[in-house]
Amino acid sequence: xxxxxxxxxxxxxxxxxxxxxxxxxxxxxxxxxxxxxxxxxxxxxxxxxxxxxxxxxxxxxxxxxxxxxxxxxxxxxxxxxxxxxxxxxxxxxxxxxxxxxxxxxxxxxxxxxxxxxxxxxxxxxxxxxxxxxxxxxxxxxxxxxxxxxxxxxxxxxxxxxxxxxxxxxxxxxxxxxxxxxxxxxxxxxxxxxxxxxxxxxxxxxxxxxxxxxxxxxxxxxxxxxxxxxxxxxxxxxxxxxxxxxxxxxxxxxxxxxxxxxxxxxxxxxxxxxxxxxxxxxxxxxxxxxxxxxxxxxxxxxxxxxxxxxxxxxxxxxxxxxxx
Amino acid sequence: xxxxxxxxxxxxxxxxxxxxxxxxxxxxxxxxxxxxxxxxxxxxxxxxxxxxxxxxxxxxxxxxxxxxxxxxxxxxxxxxxxxxxxxxxxxxxxxxxxxxxxxxxxxxxxxxxxxxxxxxxxxxxxxxxxxxxxxxxxxxxxxxxxxxxxxxxxxxxxxxxxxxxxxxxxxxxxxxxxxxxxxxxxxxxxxxxxxxxxxxxxxxxxxxxxxxxxxxxxxxxxxxxxxxxxxxxxxxxxxxxxxxxxxxxxxxxxxxxxxxxxxxxxxxxxxxxxxxxxxxxxxxxxxxxxxxxxxxxxxxxxxxxxxxxxxxx
Numbered sequence: 001x002x003x004x005x006x007x008x009x010x011x012x013x014x015x016x017x018x019x020x021x022x023x024x025x026x027x028x029x030x031x032x033x034x035x036x037x038x039x040x041x042x043x044x045x046x047x048x049x050x051x052x053x054x055x056x057x058x059x060x061x062x063x064x065x066x067x068x069x070x071x072x073x074x075x076x077x078x079x080x081x082x083x084x085x086x087x088x089x090x091x092x093x094x095x096x097x098x099x100x101x102x103x104x105x106x107x108x109x110x111x112x113x114x115x116x117x118x119x120x121x122x123x124x125x126x127x128x129x130x131x132x133x134x135x136x137x138x139x140x141x142x143x144x145x146x147x148x149x150x151x152x153x154x155x156x157x158x159x160x161x162x163x164x165x166x167x168x169x170x171x172x173x174x175x176x177x178x179x180x181x182x183x184x185x186x187x188x189x190x191x192x193x194x195x196x197x198x199x200x201x202x203x204x205x206x207x208x209x210x211x212x213x214x215x216x217x218x219x220x221x222x223x224x225x226x227x228x229x230x231x232x233x234x235x236x237x238x239x240x241x242x243x244x245x246x247x248x249x250x251x252x253x254x255x256x257x258x259x260x261x262x263x264x265x266x267x268x269x270x271x272x273x274x275x276x277x278x279x280x281x282x283x284x285x286x287x288x289x290x291x292x293x294x295x296x297x298x299x300x301x302x303x304x305x306x307x308x309x310x311x312x313x314x315x316x317x318x319x320x321x322x323x
Numbered sequence: 324x325x326x327x328x329x330x331x332x333x334x335x336x337x338x339x340x341x342x343x344x345x346x347x348x349x350x351x352x353x354x355x356x357x358x359x360x361x362x363x364x365x366x367x368x369x370x371x372x373x374x375x376x377x378x379x380x381x382x383x384x385x386x387x388x389x390x391x392x393x394x395x396x397x398x399x400x401x402x403x404x405x406x407x408x409x410x411x412x413x414x415x416x417x418x419x420x421x422x423x424x425x426x427x428x429x430x431x432x433x434x435x436x437x438x439x440x441x442x443x444x445x446x447x448x449x450x451x452x453x454x455x456x457x458x459x460x461x462x463x464x465x466x467x468x469x470x471x472x473x474x475x476x477x478x479x480x481x482x483x484x485x486x487x488x489x490x491x492x493x494x495x496x497x498x499x500x501x502x503x504x505x506x507x508x509x510x511x512x513x514x515x516x517x518x519x520x521x522x523x524x525x526x527x528x529x530x531x532x533x534x535x536x537x538x539x540x541x542x543x544x545x546x547x548x549x550x551x552x553x554x555x556x557x558x559x560x561x562x563x564x565x566x567x568x569x570x571x572x573x574x575x576x577x578x579x580x581x582x583x584x585x586x587x588x589x590x591x592x593x594x595x596x597x598x599x600x601x602x603x604x605x606x607x608x609x610x611x612x613x614x615x616x617x618x619x620x621x622x623x624x625x626x627x628x629x630x631x632x633x634x635x636x
Contacts (some may be wrong), residue, residue, distance in 0.1 A: 018474035023486070030490050140623070144616035146566055148573050149589060149608030156601055169598065261479025265570050269594070279482070280574050283489040291489050295482060302477040 004320070008310045012303040019299035024068055027288050035060065054084070058289070075296070085287040093278065093290065094297070100176055101267070101274035103186075104194050105259040111198030112205055113252060117241075119202075120209025120248075125236055127214060135206065142203030147262055151196040151269030158192070174271045193270045197262040201255045208251045212244035219243075242316075249312050257305035260298050365628075372624025378617035386432040395423035397430040397583040406600040416602035418588070419595070424602065428610045430583035435614060438495065438568045438578075442502040443560035449503075450510025451553050455545045457511065458518035459527075459537070468511075475508035480563065481570055488576050498577045502564045510556045517549045551629040558625055562618030569611045585611045 035054035059067055074080060080090035123135035155171050162170035172189045179186040216222065217240050225235045263276030271277075275294065282290035314321045366373035385392055394414070401421030409416040414425040457468045475483070480502075487501035521527065522545075530540050571577030572586030580587065588607035597604040 014470060015473055015477055018470060019477055022474055026486060026490055140616060140619055141612070144562070144566075144619055145612045146569055146573070146586075146608060146615075148570065149604075149611065152589065152594065152597060152604045152608065156597060156604065159598055258479040261481045264481055264485065265573065268574060279485065280576070283485050283576055286489070288489065291486060295478070295486050298479070298482050299474075299477045 004314065005307070005311065008307055012306065016299060016303055020072055020296060021068075023292050023295045023299075024071065027292055028064065030288075057082075058084075071292075080293040080296075081289045083282075083287055083290045085282070085285040085290065090290055090293045094275065094293070097274050097278050100190075100272060101260070101263055101276060103179065104190055104197065104263060104266075104272070104274065105256065107190060107194035108198035108201060108259060108262070109252065109256050111194055112202040112255070115199065115202035116205035116252075117209055117248070120206040121213060121236065121241060123206070124210045124213035124217065135210075139203040139206040142200050142206075145200065146265070147196050147200045148265040148269045150199065151193065151266055154192050154196055155269075172270060176273060190272075193263075193266045193272060196269070197259065197266045200262060201259070204255065205248060205251050209244070209248050212247045213240055216240045216244040246313065246316060249316065250309055253305050253309035253312070254302075257302040260301065369624040369628055371620055372628065375617045375620035375624065378613070379621060382432055382614060382617070383436060385429055386436045389430050389433050393423075393426035393429040395426040397422060397427045398581040406596060406603065408600070409602055415606045416600065418603050419591075419600075424588070424606055427583040427588060428585065428607060431585045431588065431607065431610065432614070434495070434578055434582060434584040435565045435568060435611075438499055438502065439561040439564040439614075439618075442499045442506065442564045443557050445499075446503040446506025447510045447553060447557045447560055450507045450512075450556070451514050451546060451549065452541070453507065454511035454514030455518045455541050455549060458515045458522055459541050459545060461522075465515075469515075472508040472512050475505060476512070478505070480505050480567055484567055484571060485574075485576065488571065493571075493576050493579055495578055495582070498568055498571055501571070502567050506560050506564075510553070510560070513552050513556060514549050517552050518545055521545055521548055555622055555626045555629065558618055558622035562615040562622065565611065565618070566615050585614075 035051045035058065039051055039054070055061055059070065062070075071081070078091060080094075082088065083090055083093055086093065119135050119138070123132045126132050158171055159169045162168065172192050173185075177185040177189050213236075217236075222235060222240055225239050226232075230239070260276060260279075263274060264279055265276070266272075267274045267276040268280060275297075279291070279294045281287070282294060399422065401417070403421065404413065404417050405421045406419055407413050407417040407421070413423050415428070416424050418424055418427070453468065457465045478486075483505040484498075484501040487504055488497060491497040491500060527540065527544060530544050535544075568577055568584070569586030569589075572584045573590050575590060578584040578587055585607045589604060594604070
């Protein structure tokens with residue numbers, strides 16, 4: 001088991017190094033360099049010395065390899081560089097925002113699990129019935145609907161409902177409420193973006209649950225269970241569902257790793273100051289050092305999630321654990 | 324459309340002939356059916372595919388003839404009729420600059436479809452060639468190429484696209500580049516797995532024995548045989564590209580004003596005034612959803628039709 005884990009972790013190292021090379025070369029592919037583009041992007045007048053200073057500050061005058069290893073080396077001591085826009089260390093920019101994004105991501109994943117597994121199961125059990133078709137339509141619609149539009153619709157719905165029952169229009173507050181000081185306020189604020197993101201991500205997991213369960217339900221041991229008189233509810237819940245969970249775990253895990261992509265737009269709609277919004281702001285402000293660091297963070301989350309999925313796999317399936 | 328039906332026919336024929344691959348005699352040509360009959364057969368087999376195909380066809384026609392279909396000019400501002408509610412003159416109302424939303428949605432379909440088709444087609448085609456080459460050559464090239472694909476797969480589409488936009492800037496051309504690049508490895512991975520099986524079939528050895536060049540074997544002998552996964556990828560990419568373009572434009576990093584684009588219409592005024600003028604926020608999103616829905620559904624039906632392995636699930 002330990003050997004297996006160590007092996008999996010070692011396999012992730014090349015991916016991370018590759019991602020670093022990719023991000024680094026992308027940012028160095030800019031015609032001119034990041035400083036020139038950064039000041040060209042502002043549109044105003046500027047001093048040529050400013051560009052020189054910027055280059056000096058970022059160490060762009062040094063050889064590429066030195067720059068690369070300096071940048072990579074920084075990760076190991078928690079130094080992601082300095083933001084080109086605010087001049088503050090990137091760790092300081094990210095720090096307070098990570099909690100908010102993480103909370104929304106976890107809530108969205110929970111919502112997505114609560115939507116996808118029951119819907120996928122019922123859809124597989126009642127295959128080719130109207131329930132099945134409805135569920136499939138719901139999940140295809142989930143993939144087709146942009147989450148920012150769903151966010152706007154949720155806010156419109158909230159306004160309509162609150163106008164009806166409270167007498168005034170209520171939308172979630174913009175100022176972030178920390179979960180420890182006001183848990184209920186925090187929940188009423190973050191449940192909506194989590195819902196918008198979670199519904200979208202539940203779509204793929206629902207389809208995966210359905211097809212995995214359909215496959216398992218055709219196995220011999222399911223027929224045996226039915227033949228010995230186990231009631232259908234137990235056959236589905238105990239015998240089939242557990243064994244069909246492996247691919248679903250992968251899908252949910254990968255989606256959790258990719259939630260940052262969903263948060264990029266959802267945080268914009270609900271005006272939440274999380275990592276997604278920080279990413280969009282960094283691109284808008286031509287803040288290349290911050291963009292670089294955030295893209296690397298996404299790759300890192302992906303790699304870590306893959307290891308987590310492997311651990312869950314080994315835990316769910318003894319065949320992997322003992323091999 | 325004709326190409327698609329042909330692909331469908333090939334898949335159909337392939338399924339029927341699976342049992343007698345060894346026979347060398349050429350079957351007598353079946354009675355040639357008319358185009359309409361084939362279309363009808365396809366519609367009966369895949370009713371959802373036919374419906375979504377119709378939706379796509381209508382969208383394409385609307386986009387081509389946008390100038391004739393749209394009742395108003397999509398960019399002319401009209402400060403008398405700002406945020407007008409839907410009425411006979413303005414079918415879906417107007418936005419905060421008094422522009423007709425219905426006309427902007429119609430012209431927006433042009434932006435969405437051009438970006439969608441171009442990036443899906445270019446991305447999938449490059450992926451197709453690279454994926455088949457990778458499978459054909461094998462060895463070190465395959466190993467390195469697959470690791471590169473792994474790296475690209477570590478990023479969600481939108482993060483990759485945003486990173487590319489941050490380097491190249493926004494605007495229609497750059498948005499197409501930003502959406503195309505992450506599609507290439509995605510398609511290459513899928514196509515490679517089909518091509519790997521293909522490489523083991525003796526006719527590739529035969530082609531090699533004939534002394535054909537690698538380029539010829541890849542392009543003439545292998546690529547046509549992985550058309551089914553390629554077509555499925557292209558369709559699903561169009562939907563994803565439309566969604567991605569809408570997201571980028573919504574974030575202000577995609578298509579720029581005053582071009583009519585669905586994502587752009589949901590930005591700014593739509594968010595500011597959605598309480599008093601919900602139509603500004605509702606209809607463009609509905610257009611995105613319907614378009615992506617149609618392409619996804621069509622892709623699904625295409626997969627059912629072309630890939631018998633996936634039929635049962």
